[in-house]
Amino acid sequence: MKEDLSRSNILENSCPPITFEEALAAQHLLVDVRSAAEFKEGTMPGAVNVPLFDEDERSVIGTIYKHGGQDKAITQGFSYVEEKIGELLGAFEPYRQKTLSVFCARGGMRSKSIVNLLLQSGYKVQQIVGGYKKYRHDVLTFLESYEPKLIVLHGLTGTGKTRIIQALDSSIDLEELARHRSSLFGGLDREPSCQRTFESQLVNIAGSLGQEPYFVEGESRKIGRVFIPKPFAMAMKSAVLVNITCSLETRIERIVEDYPVEGAKKRGEILKILLSMKQNMGTAKVEEMCDLFNSNHLHDLVRILLVDYYDKRYARSMSEYVFDLEVSSESIADVAERLTAFRTTLL
Secondary structure, rough: OOOOHHHHHHHOOOOOOOOOOHHHOOOOEEEOOOHHHHHHHOOOOEEEOOOOOOOHHHHHHHHHHHHOOOHHHHHHHHHHHHHHHHHHHHHHHHHHOOOOEEEOOOOOHHHHHHHHHHOOOOOEEEEEEOOHHHHHHHHHHOOOOOOEEEEEEEEOOOOOOOHHHOOOOOOOOOHHHHHOOOOOOOOOOOOOOOHHHHHHHHHHHHOOOOOOEEEOOOOOOEOOOOEOOOHHHHHHHHOOEEEEEEEEEHHHHHHHHHHOOOOHOOOOOOOOHHHOOHHHHHHHHHHHHHHHHOOOOOHHHHHHHHHHHHHHHHHHHHOOOOOOEEEEEEHHHHHHHHHHHOOOOHH
């Protein structure tokens, strides 16, 4: 195995190159061999993480590279890999039957060494040119000028805007990309996306859509932890606007369905959010809502939240909007059909 890890085999042998776009089009499995921390900060869409080094090892190698030079850093890296070569190859074993495209930060030594090692072990594998750094540059370049024609769905909380987006073709579900429902309770049961992941997924979705315009839900610039890119946000402001309406009872029922209350942990999180609303709604009203929640009178609780909080905020934010169309969403299927026909008139 030490022979396999020689510098000539690992670093001097050329790797079969491939671009991210080519790998995506060929439906290769993308493998990110950066550390788990780097992977969490952002990666290519659909990539799996098989780290060559952990954070401590990467830090040591970086320090050696800075003060001792490349050769010493490579030697230290080899020593780490030699100690866990079996574990490393074992991590790739579930993917043996797939064609792999491997990348690291810059398409450098980490991905090159893994690709050459896997080639020697009988894998079909290539190295993505430029690594994550090039991919990230391409994402930002695309988003700097991405201002598609849009149809933006607005409406009171609970009118089913997200359900409608999910029922439509040619739509972008921004809340799903952000992993947040864009409300006080929007982060429940979800791990919100980081900015880089959100942007990568937006670019990925954009590449799969056909002719403009696309449907999106009306959002503020910030959704959970992420910000909508400025050009896209500007496109939303100049879009065709649709107002979605339905009865208060339907809205209440949908909210109760969309936010199931299960488990002590979630109940504790909901109570914490309710208590945080005292400044906006007053102590007496919040205590009333907490009592309703604790006694499982959820429909009554949601009614108060909608009428006394969300609807008032919405009325202020939407007071100057002029809508091109108003449709009822009592039936999601019917409104999706009508919006599809409306879009056709705009093509």
